Amino acid sequence: MKQLKEFLDFAVTPYHTVEALKTTLEKAGFKDAKDFSGLELGKSYFATRAGTSIFAFTLPAKISSETVFHIAVAHSDFPGLRLAPNSDSFDVTGHTLHPEVYGSPILSTWFDRDLGIAGNIVTSDLKQHIFRDDCLCRIPNLAIHLTRTANPQQQINKQEELNALADFEECLEEHLSKLIPNETCDKHSFIASTQNKILSYDARLFDKAPTDISANGTLISSGRLDNLLSAEAAVRALVNSKDSNSINIVCVFDHEEIGSKSREGAGGNLLQANIAKIWNALGQSEASLYKVFEKSFTLSMDAAHAVHPGHLNAHDKGNQPRLGFGSVLKINANKRYATDVYSEAYFKKIAHDIALQTFVSRNDIACGSTVGPTLSAALGIPTLDIGAPILSMHSIRETAHVEDFFNLQKCAEAVFKAEEPFPF
Numbered sequence: 001m002k003q004l005k006e007f008l009d010f011a012v013t014p015y016h017t018v019e020a021l022k023t024t025l026e027k028a029g030f031k032d033a034k035d036f037s038g039l040e041l042g043k044s045y046f047a048t049r050a051g052t053s054i055f056a057f058t059l060p061a062k063i064s065s066e067t068v069f070h071i072a073v074a075h076s077d078f079p080g081l082r083l084a085p086n087s088d089s090f091d092v093t094g095h096t097l098h099p100e101v102y103g104s105p106i107l108s109t110w111f112d113r114d115l116g117i118a119g120n121i122v123t124s125d126l127k128q129h130i131f132r133d134d135c136l137c138r139i140p141n142l143a144i145h146l147t148r149t150a151n152p153q154q155q156i157n158k159q160e161e162l163n164a165l166a167d168f169e170e171c172l173e174e175h176l177s178k179l180i181p182n183e184t185c186d187k188h189s190f191i192a193s194t195q196n197k198i199l200s201y202d203a204r205l206f207d208k209a210p211t212d213i214s215a216n217g218t219l220i221s222s223g224r225l226d227n228l229l230s231a232e233a234a235v236r237a238l239v240n241s242k243d244s245n246s247i248n249i250v251c252v253f254d255h256e257e258i259g260s261k262s263r264e265g266a267g268g269n270l271l272q273a274n275i276a277k278i279w280n281a282l283g284q285s286e287a288s289l290y291k292v293f294e295k296s297f298t299l300s301m302d303a304a305h306a307v308h309p310g311h312l313n314a315h316d317k318g319n320q321p322r323l324g325f326g327s328v329l330k331i332n333a334n335k336r337y338a339t340d341v342y343s344e345a346y347f348k349k350i351a352h353d354i355a356l357q358t359f360v361s362r363n364d365i366a367c368g369s370t371v372g373p374t375l376s377a378a379l380g381i382p383t384l385d386i387g388a389p390i391l392s393m394h395s396i397r398e399t400a401h402v403e404d405f406f407n408l409q410k411c412a413e414a415v416f417k418a419e420e421p422f423p424f
């Protein structure tokens with residue numbers, strides 16, 4: 001429980017998500033795959049891309065005609081507010097910072113929160129500095145006395161109303177420059193180098209409130225549960241399945257919340273390119289890869305909607321996943337999820353002792369999606385969409401159940417340890 005809380009509290013941006021997952025993997029003996037040329041059977045590796053996606057894998061002791069890939073995927077990003085270039089404004093209210101909306105957060109939940117700034121800075125020595133600054137920023141609500149529409153759902157103007165008051169007087173870039181560790185001195189000349197200049201930065205607002213796990217170990221209240229729960233469950237499952245006969249892979253992509261079309265997103269070549277590198281390093285032909293894909297399996301892990309106590313009708317009557325009742329298989333007739341009759345059957349067979357629920361969207365509510373259909377279409381690997389049920393998806397604070405996290409980890413382990421080849 002302590003490890004989960006530490007992870008959720010640390011991972012305030014996708015850079016931090018990847019840093020934390022990398023640390024877990026390194027502690028478990030995974031090595032940097034570098035250019036993938038020196039891979040050894042029986043060993044475990046990881047590779048990152050753009051600092052916000054991570055690809056980790058374990059190799060079996062031997063490769064044969066029976067070898068397949070067992071893959072679990074998740075995403076490292078979450079909806080939020082990224083500070084725009086030239087975001088500073090100084091007026092009668094003081095210093096404010098203007099954000100750009102990333103993905104689709106429930107904007108009302110960002111008001112009256114204690115926010116900090118975190119992200120990544122690249123300096124003139126071309127080094128990156130992942131930072132977290134607990135300075136205080138606030139997007140204040142307008143007092144109820146000054147507006148008549150505060151309580152019936154208020155329309156929020158994304159351009160005008162999300163400016164955050166900042167508790168520092170200097171402009172953002174100057175503030176960020178103070179966060180860069182001052183480089184020491186040139187070893188040869190012993191002349192102290194001047195502070196490196198900022199070339200670019202990616203700075204985001206984050207909620208400073210720590211994760212709360214209820215005393216009796218049931219409810220988890222935290223930001224970013226979509227999709228940090230899946231990322232952590234997938235990596236733990238991979239670590240616990242090292243002696244499996246399949247090539248097991250976890251890939252945590254960035255940019256799922258904005259459509260995945262980027263070099264570190266699931267719409268790019270990240271998964272396919274890294275799998276090809278592994279296959280080549282093991283001396284296998286590329287032509288055989290596509291045959292292996294057909295017998296392989298992907299578990300696409302992403303948060304699912306738990307039924308809401310005040311809105312039972314927001315769910316299809318026959319499919320109302322509940323907190324604490326297990327992972328949710330996501331099904332959609334229009335392929336917003338990758339699950340099909342074959343992947344569902346195979347998964348239920350290998351995970352026969354794990355509690356599962358199902359989700360199908362109402363016909364009159366547009367269904368969300370995941371990286372599952374994109375990856376399954378690109379690689380031809382049978383895929384199942386699954387996730388832990390959560391409440392308040394895309395709120396600054398979401399709610400889940402501890403047992404569902406462990407259940408999700410078991411689901412990923414069932415895939416990594418599966419001996420039965422995909423039969424369809």
Ligand SMILES: [Zn+2]
Pocket residue numbers: 075226227256302303
């Ligand atoms: Zn998600």
